[in-house]
Amino acid sequence: MMSEPAISRRPGELLFALLLVVFSVSAFWQAYLISGFSGKATPGVFPMLAAGIMVVSGLMTLLSAARMPKKPDDESCFFVEVLSFNHFVLIVLVFGYVILMPVLGFVISSGLFLFCSFQFLWRKNPLVILALTAVTLAVIYIIFREVFQIFLPQGHF
Amino acid sequence: MFEIMEFFSIAWTDPWLIFLTGAGTFAGIYVGAIPGLSVTMATSILISFTFKWDVNEALALISGVFFGGVYGGSRTAILLNIPGAPSAIATAIEGYPLAKRGEAGEAIGLTTVMSVLGGFVGIIALALFAPIISKFALMFQSRDYLLLGIIGIFLVGTLSGESFAKGVFAGALGVLIGMVGLDPMTAEGRFTFGSIHLLGGIPYVAAMIGFFGVAEALVQLHTLNMPAIKQKIDRIIPKVSDIKKYFWLAMRASGIGTIIGALPGTGGDIAALLAYDDAKRSTKNPERPFGTGNREGLVAPEAANNAAVGGAHIPMLTLGIPGDAVTAVIIGALFIHGLKPGPLLLVETPHLFWFIVGSLTLANVFLLVFGLTGIRMFTKIVECPKAVLIPLIIVLSAVGTYAIQNNPVDVYWMLLFGVVGYFMKTYGFQVGPVILGVILGPMMDSNYRRTMLRARQDVGDFLWGFFSNPVSLILTTGLVIMLLSQTPLWQLLLRKLRVNKYS
Numbered sequence: 001m002m003s004e005p006a007i008s009r010r011p012g013e014l015l016f017a018l019l020l021v022v023f024s025v026s027a028f029w030q031a032y033l034i035s036g037f038s039g040k041a042t043p044g045v046f047p048m049l050a051a052g053i054m055v056v057s058g059l060m061t062l063l064s065a066a067r068m069p070k071k072p073d074d075e076s077c078f079f080v081e082v083l084s085f086n087h088f089v090l091i092v093l094v095f096g097y098v099i100l101m102p103v104l105g106f107v108i109s110s111g112l113f114l115f116c117s118f119q120f121l122w123r124k125n126p127l128v129i130l131a132l133t134a135v136t137l138a139v140i141y142i143i144f145r146e147v148f149q150i151f152l153p154q155g156h157f
Numbered sequence: 158m159f160e161i162m163e164f165f166s167i168a169w170t171d172p173w174l175i176f177l178t179g180a181g182t183f184a185g186i187y188v189g190a191i192p193g194l195s196v197t198m199a200t201s202i203l204i205s206f207t208f209k210w211d212v213n214e215a216l217a218l219i220s221g222v223f224f225g226g227v228y229g230g231s232r233t234a235i236l237l238n239i240p241g242a243p244s245a246i247a248t249a250i251e252g253y254p255l256a257k258r259g260e261a262g263e264a265i266g267l268t269t270v271m272s273v274l275g276g277f278v279g280i281i282a283l284a285l286f287a288p289i290i291s292k293f294a295l296m297f298q299s300r301d302y303l304l305l306g307i308i309g310i311f312l313v314g315t316l317s318g319e320s321f322a323k324g325v326f327a328g329a330l331g332v333l334i335g336m337v338g339l340d341p342m343t344a345e346g347r348f349t350f351g352s353i354h355l356l357g358g359i360p361y362v363a364a365m366i367g368f369f370g371v372a373e374a375l376v377q378l379h380t381l382n383m384p385a386i387k388q389k390i391d392r393i394i395p396k397v398s399d400i401k402k403y404f405w406l407a408m409r410a411s412g413i414g415t416i417i418g419a420l421p422g423t424g425g426d427i428a429a430l431l432a433y434d435d436a437k438r439s440t441k442n443p444e445r446p447f448g449t450g451n452r453e454g455l456v457a458p459e460a461a462n463n464a465a466v467g468g469a470h471i472p473m474l475t476l477g478i479p480g481d482a483v484t485a486v487i488i489g490a491l492f493i494h495g496l497k498p499g500p501l502l503l504v505e506t507p508h509l510f511w512f513i514v515g516s517l518t519l520a521n522v523f524l525l526v527f528g529l530t531g532i533r534m535f536t537k538i539v540e541c542p543k544a545v546l547i548p549l550i551i552v553l554s555a556v557g558t559y560a561i562q563n564n565p566v567d568v569y570w571m572l573l574f575g576v577v578g579y580f581m582k583t584y585g586f587q588v589g590p591v592i593l594g595v596i597l598g599p600m601m602d603s604n605y606r607r608t609m610l611r612a613r614q615d616v617g618d619f620l621w622g623f624f625s626n627p628v629s630l631i632l633t634t635g636l637v638i639m640l641l642s643q644t645p646l647w648q649l650l651l652r653k654l655r656v657n658k659y660s
Contacts, residue, residue, distance in 0.1 A: 024326075031348075041614055043342065082583050121381060121543075122544035
């Protein structure tokens, strides 16, 4: 049931745990600002409880991460194990896609995104990728526009 | 009685609903089977596409996807040794060795029949017990709902993921996300930072799609170039003698599955592992040792995880408490359609309850049909390369999120949750408790405050309530035992008990 805890610390784990604690503390502060300790049934009580639990469990996570032995540097690298080149490129592509979607509309932005990411991840002949993109896009468009009848972003063009 | 039959048969008599249930089951099998796609992912994306539909149509589709998806995970577990869903982990232990012996077809056939049997047991339990529990739940007070919510989040948090602290953190984070926006009791803004965009709260479907769609797609990127393993499949219809032989084992496993599925916070994955464990202990003279292709060990978890589907619907529909991540997402779907799962659902909208029972039954029948056919096409589709799958998941997630309110801001939220979710998963946090927290948080908040106001803001009175009422006492005891079992104190106590026993 419980997955095996990691034996050694993953690259970036300590920093992530630290960020979680910082986030939790600021969330607690924001929750305190809602209604402070003015009453026991005020809107701020439950957010404070939740944020308080986050602070405590976040600290516990930070402590246990700090106690774990670090892997030797030559065996582990944040940019290989966690945020690899593939991840980085894909996240940038998704970012661009999401930002361009309202401007270019669903068809053009999705087409561009699918083509670029298929090409980047699969590395086949561009013509094959182009055909794949066209077919995928057509299927998605027909299913969602016609069957599910949802509005797809139109864009300004 | 006549009325019940009428409601039950809605899904069976309308050709369009039959088609949707069938299509849902079919799609669910593939979604559950393709490693990298999950039922939770599919349901969360589907919700956004179906929210404009008639509620019956949406429910028919979702019932099918749920049932098909839970079963589908077993196929890749057997064929590729990759459980398509967490509930198929035990299946892989016994199924893959069977496939290596060239008995993949038989293993798939047997799991299909046993899954369907398990599914029926779960549905019967739902039909029999939900009305009783829902009557009983009318006696529940706000305090009890608060307790149920806490128990649910704690259970999901502790049973999955690496550590108790991480599970609790994820649950609390979900509750916090659920708090953003206007407070429903006083209309005061919480965590809105003066922005009107935040007044309506963070759209929970965007959070679901981000955590289960994009985050999962990013995780899958690690296994981009894993080669597909091909298996030979021949006979798929199981022998009648085999079904007879494992029938009672399947029944017992289904019982376990239904009960575990019905507990708030525990779902099909835990049910499957417990049933596997039970089969391991109760099988006296196994044909083959467990772990090397034992059929008892294959039948039990599969019957249990499908029985858990019906079981999980019980607390979801009668108490409004989701049992696991999938049911949390389905509750989200019910909310979107303006329904309020809880004890009044059966009183105010009995047609809806019996419709769900009917469409689940129909989905289970479809499962038998699709489970025993189309295996050749199946092996082709499952080999779909991840380089194609991952961008596809992202496009579907983006379109799905946009479809909810036609608002690009929702898509930005989805992306943010996707990236955060990816890092959380990487560092051993589960995202299931987050979604449970988002769904249960507002309910727990209002119930906490109602209880506190009823106790006239007196902490002593408030706490006394947890012990003075029998229902609350049982729930409080459960919660305390659960918390204690996570502390070193519990280990100490167990050791002492053992020492006493031996001395």
